[in-house]
Amino acid sequence: MDNISTIKNENLKEESFLHVLENGLKVYFVPKKGFTKKYAVFATNYGSNDNVFVPIGEKDPITVPEGIAHFLEHKLFEEKEGNIFNRFSELGSYVNAYTNFNQTAYLFSCTDKFYENLELLVSFVQSPYFTDENVNKEKGIIAQEIKMYEDNPSWKVFFNCLRGMYQNHPVRIDIAGTVDSISHIDKETLYKCYNTFYHPSNMALFIVGDINFEKAIKIVDDTIKRDRNNDIQEIDRQYPIEPKEINDRYIEENLSVSTPLFNIGFKDYDIGYDGDKLVKKEIMTNLLLDMLFGAGTKFYEEMYESGIINNSFGAQFIASKTYSHSIIGGQSDNPKEVAKKIIENITNLKEKGLDEEDFIRIKNKMIGHHIMNFDSLEYIANSFIKYTFNNTTLLNYLNILKDIKFEDIENRFKTHFTKDNYTLSVIKPN
Amino acid sequence: MLNRTREKINDGVYLNVINTDKFKTELISFYLILPLDKNEVTSNTLVPLILKRGTKKYKTSLDIERRLEELYGSDMSVSVAKKGEKHAIRFSIEGPLEDFVSSDEILKNKLEVLKEVIYNPLLEGDGFNKNYVTQEEKNLKDRISSRINDKKQHAVTRCIEEMCKDEAYSIYKFGYIEDLDNITSTSLYKHYLDILKKARIEISIVSNVDNNMIKEMIKGFFPFNERKSLTLKREKVVFENIEEKIVQEEMNINQGKLTLGYRTNIPYEDELYSAFLVGNYILGGGPDSKLFINVREKESLAYYIYSKAYKYKSLMLISAGIEFDKYENALRIIKEQVLSMKRGEFEEKNIEQSKRAIITSIKTVGDDTFSISEFYLSKVLSGDDKDIDELIDSINKVNKEDIIAAMNKIMLDTVYFLKNQ
Numbered sequence: 001m002d003n004i005s006t007i008k009n010e011n012l013k014e015e016s017f018l019h020v021l022e023n024g025l026k027v028y029f030v031p032k033k034g035f036t037k038k039y040a041v042f043a044t045n046y047g048s049n050d051n052v053f054v055p056i057g058e059k060d061p062i063t064v065p066e067g068i069a070h071f072l073e074h075k076l077f078e079e080k081e082g083n084i085f086n087r088f089s090e091l092g093s094y095v096n097a098y099t100n101f102n103q104t105a106y107l108f109s110c111t112d113k114f115y116e117n118l119e120l121l122v123s124f125v126q127s128p129y130f131t132d133e134n135v136n137k138e139k140g141i142i143a144q145e146i147k148m149y150e151d152n153p154s155w156k157v158f159f160n161c162l163r164g165m166y167q168n169h170p171v172r173i174d175i176a177g178t179v180d181s182i183s184h185i186d187k188e189t190l191y192k193c194y195n196t197f198y199h200p201s202n203m204a205l206f207i208v209g210d211i212n213f214e215k216a217i218k219i220v221d222d223t224i225k226r227d228r229n230n231d232i233q234e235i236d237r238q239y240p241i242e243p244k245e246i247n248d249r250y251i252e253e254n255l256s257v258s259t260p261l262f263n264i265g266f267k268d269y270d271i272g273y274d275g276d277k278l279v280k281k282e283i284m285t286n287l288l289l290d291m292l293f294g295a296g297t298k299f300y301e302e303m304y305e306s307g308i309i310n311n312s313f314g315a316q317f318i319a320s321k322t323y324s325h326s327i328i329g330g331q332s333d334n335p336k337e338v339a340k341k342i343i344e345n346i347t348n349l350k351e352k353g354l355d356e357e358d359f360i361r362i363k364n365k366m367i368g369h370h371i372m373n374f375d376s377l378e379y380i381a382n383s384f385i386k387y388t389f390n391n392t393t394l395l396n397y398l399n400i401l402k403d404i405k406f407e408d409i410e411n412r413f414k415t416h417f418t419k420d421n422y423t424l425s426v427i428k429p430n
Numbered sequence: 431m432l433n434r435t436r437e438k439i440n441d442g443v444y445l446n447v448i449n450t451d452k453f454k455t456e457l458i459s460f461y462l463i464l465p466l467d468k469n470e471v472t473s474n475t476l477v478p479l480i481l482k483r484g485t486k487k488y489k490t491s492l493d494i495e496r497r498l499e500e501l502y503g504s505d506m507s508v509s510v511a512k513k514g515e516k517h518a519i520r521f522s523i524e525g526p527l528e529d530f531v532s533s534d535e536i537l538k539n540k541l542e543v544l545k546e547v548i549y550n551p552l553l554e555g556d557g558f559n560k561n562y563v564t565q566e567e568k569n570l571k572d573r574i575s576s577r578i579n580d581k582k583q584h585a586v587t588r589c590i591e592e593m594c595k596d597e598a599y600s601i602y603k604f605g606y607i608e609d610l611d612n613i614t615s616t617s618l619y620k621h622y623l624d625i626l627k628k629a630r631i632e633i634s635i636v637s638n639v640d641n642n643m644i645k646e647m648i649k650g651f652f653p654f655n656e657r658k659s660l661t662l663k664r665e666k667v668v669f670e671n672i673e674e675k676i677v678q679e680e681m682n683i684n685q686g687k688l689t690l691g692y693r694t695n696i697p698y699e700d701e702l703y704s705a706f707l708v709g710n711y712i713l714g715g716g717p718d719s720k721l722f723i724n725v726r727e728k729e730s731l732a733y734y735i736y737s738k739a740y741k742y743k744s745l746m747l748i749s750a751g752i753e754f755d756k757y758e759n760a761l762r763i764i765k766e767q768v769l770s771m772k773r774g775e776f777e778e779k780n781i782e783q784s785k786r787a788i789i790t791s792i793k794t795v796g797d798d799t800f801s802i803s804e805f806y807l808s809k810v811l812s813g814d815d816k817d818i819d820e821l822i823d824s825i826n827k828v829n830k831e832d833i834i835a836a837m838n839k840i841m842l843d844t845v846y847f848l849k850n851q
Contacts, residue, residue, distance in 0.1 A: 011530070012454075012530075013454075013530075032452075033452070034450075034451075034452035035452060035797050036793050036794050036796060036797055037794045037797045083717075083718070083723075083727065085716070085717035085718045086718045086783075089716060089717075089718040089783040089786070089787065090779075090782075090783055090786075091786070092783070092786025092787055092789065092790050093790065094716075094787070094790065095717075109794075110790065111789075111790050111793045111794060112790075137727075137730055138730075139730075140730025140731075141726055141727075141730050141732075141733055142733070144685065144730075144731075144732055144733035144734075144751060144752070144753070145733035145734075147684045147685035147751070147753075148582075148685055148733055148734065148751045150684040150685070151581045151683050151684050151685055151751075152580075152581075153579055255682070256578060256579075256581075256681045256682045256683060257576070257578070257579050258572065258575035258576045258577075258578055258579060259572050259575065259576060261579075294495075295491065295492075295495045296492060296495040296496045296498075296499050297492075298492070300492075301490065301491065301492045304491070304565075305561070305565060307565060307568055307569075310569045310572060310573075311569070331572065331576070361496060361499040361500060362499060364499060364500065364502050364503065364531075365498075365499040365502065365503030366503065367502060367503070367531065368501075368502030368503035368504065368525060368526045368531060369503045371454050371455075371502075371526045371530045371531070372454060372455045372503070372505075372524070372525070372526055374454055375453045375454050375455050375798070375799065376798070377797070430682050
């Protein structure tokens with residue numbers, strides 16, 4: 001078939017295919033021979049962060065209630081004829097969806113009848129059906145989802161940390177909103193969000209498994225709505241100006257837990273770009289975090305042996321175009337002491353310098369992990385979508401990682417961690 | 431279809447090799463299986479935590495970790511799990527296949543780390559290293575106390591504890607804080623030697639290697655001396671005259687967690703077991719189940735509600751997160767749905783959909799190395815030699831009458847509700 005572009009990675013022995021439809025929808029495919037499961041994700045580049053925007057066909061920006069992207073995700077499962085779950089069940093497949101800060105994704109996994117499932121996925125995401133009644137009904141369900149998260153200490157400690165780091169950026173808002181904010185959601189606003197962000201040119205479809213891509217493209221092409229405006233427009237999303245400084249140095253809350261939980265968040269101010277450059281920053285920072293705090297460091301060993309941390313201790317860097325941060329978290333009887341030791345470790349190593357042998361080991365480890373991840377269809381699909389919306393591709397990851405040099409890490413270390421750019425969030429037993 | 435060979439390589443020691451070339455990783459799991467015994471469960475949990483701390487060759491966790499990093503981030507994990515009234519200690523190592531990394535003998539090197547951890551612990555006098563024991567006792571104490579952190583899981587665990595009060599199945603898989611005081615580095619090492627002698631050992635390897643080669647490697651690496659394997663007992667799973675219990679507990683929380691514990695009275699060996707699985711799915715298996723539709727979609731009472739089967743002990747647990755004051759309402763609707771299953775108020779369509787969902791999950795077992803390993807372990811533990819096709823066949827054969835018969839055997843034992851203070 002014409003108009004299919006390919007990216008290959010020889011080391012991974014994987015390749016991806018891309019076909020772009022007339023209306024701008026990108027359809028991707030990664031073949032996995034021998035796997036029984038087949039998996040597809042239909043996602044829009046729209047998440048809880050997109051709270052202020054100019055609706056399609058209008059001139060002025062509007063501010064929508066917190067949690068509306070997630071609410072919309074719930075509501076798309078409702079069709080005029082009833083619930084879409086049932087239709088997927090008839091095909092023996094599993095359907096689900098998720099909303100995060102930047103994306104909303106609808107997915108299914110199946111073993112049989114892949115093409116029928118695909119058609120169903122593409123058509124239901126394109127068929128919003130909101131009524132006053134079904135919108136109101138959903139408020140009760142989502143209120144219970146919000147309350148479920150309120151009882152989840154790991155979730156709470158993470159969001160409190162985000163609120164400590166960010167003064168204005170919407171990443172500080174709960175993805176599902178609050179019981180109060182969702183009470184203001186109505187069907188008119190839902191349609192506005194839908195019409196703006198669910199245009200095919202703002203979406204991507206990703207398929208992974210042992211299937212025929214050309215046949216899949218045909219199904220998608222036949223199912224995609226023709227009556228939608230084919231003019232591809234840039235969506236005007238507005239983000240508030242976020243100062244470099246953190247919002248709060250320390251945040252504490254009490255919940256029913258046995259030992260305190262903590263998140264230490266380092267706010268990154270080297271932001272404003274995406275693409276391969278963003279992937280490189282993500283890999284460098286994760287590599288650095290492992291060199292500083294990983295289970296293979298003297299720091300970890302000393303902290304673990306003194307009993308101040310346990311094996312729940314870990315660190316991760318989250319990279320996005322408009323915000324980025326490192327989070328170091330775990331359980332400890334004395335989180336303030338942990339934070340102090342972390343800062344001391346950073347200060348010491350900035351004086352002493354990093355060790356190149358550590359760099360080589362951790363780099364090998366990350367290469368291995370990336371290869372291992374390709375055994376999971378879910379990982380491939382969900383990461384692929386994330387990288388696509390960041391204007392790059394998952395298949396570049398390994399080459400970018402291999403090209404990273406020790407000097408890159410040393411430079412990154414100089415700028416990312418300082419004594420002033422961190423927040424400590426703690427959940428204490430009540 | 432998966433290609434698996436199983437061979438006895440010593441008294442109570444079995445090697446399971448699953449050969450496949452579709453993965454980029456290989457997994458080796460070493461299981462020690464023991465009876466679930468209140469006096470031993472705490473020690474059983476502590477042992478792998480100590481073993482991961484250091485060996486004669488790799489004296490510290492740091493040494494082990496750095497070795498794993500050199501092996502391209504191979505991951506060594508340990509766990510303990512309850513498999514019915516059996517306690518399974520698992521040691522696994524998983525890492526990339528040789529073909530994907532420039533490293534010769536990576537399988538041999540992974541096995542070497544695993545052998546060091548299991549068979550060559552760092553000792554001090556006639557026991558484990560004392561510091562390691564003290565530190566890991568504290569970590570385990572914290573781990574046990576933190577069982578309250580996950581409220582959904584806590585409600586399920588508490589329900590089982592109350593329901594099976596006088597049975598081994600009530601034992602908490604990580605053990606008990608009060609028992610930690612009596613464990614010393616010497617007594618724990620003695621216990622470990624005893625485990626190595628008496629536990630049933632199952633080793634499984636999911637990789638693309640030659641069966642004979644791997645067999646010789648395993649035999650060369652692991653010294654199975656002085657074996658005297660225990661026989662593992664089948665759980666009691668059939669109960670008559672059950673008296674319904676209600677247990678309510680309080681905690682400072684935002685959402686009530688309701689769990690209903692049922693005895694199914696259908697052993698997994700029973701012909702009705704497949705029918706029960708289908709019935710359980712119709713009741714609370716997915717988003718088109720009776721519970722989901724009636725409790726969530728119609729009444730907006732919950733975000734999550736599901737029913738889950740516990741194979742070895744023949745239990746069925748229904749769980750939901752609800753408003754505190756909706757307890758009576760939710761309980762009534764849930765009971766009504768169970769009753770409607772017993773009365774056969776479901777369609778042929780529900781049966782077909784549930785069968786398909788169950789079959790899909792059986793078919794995809796082979797897409798993940800860890801699921802493959804656990805799948806074969808569960809077959810061994812339940813003495814069931816049905817392959818994947820036969821399992822699918824047994825689900826396909828289920829009819830409505832069987833489901834009604836199966837659902838009429840289930841009995842409500844305990845209603846557990848975790849509410850706010």
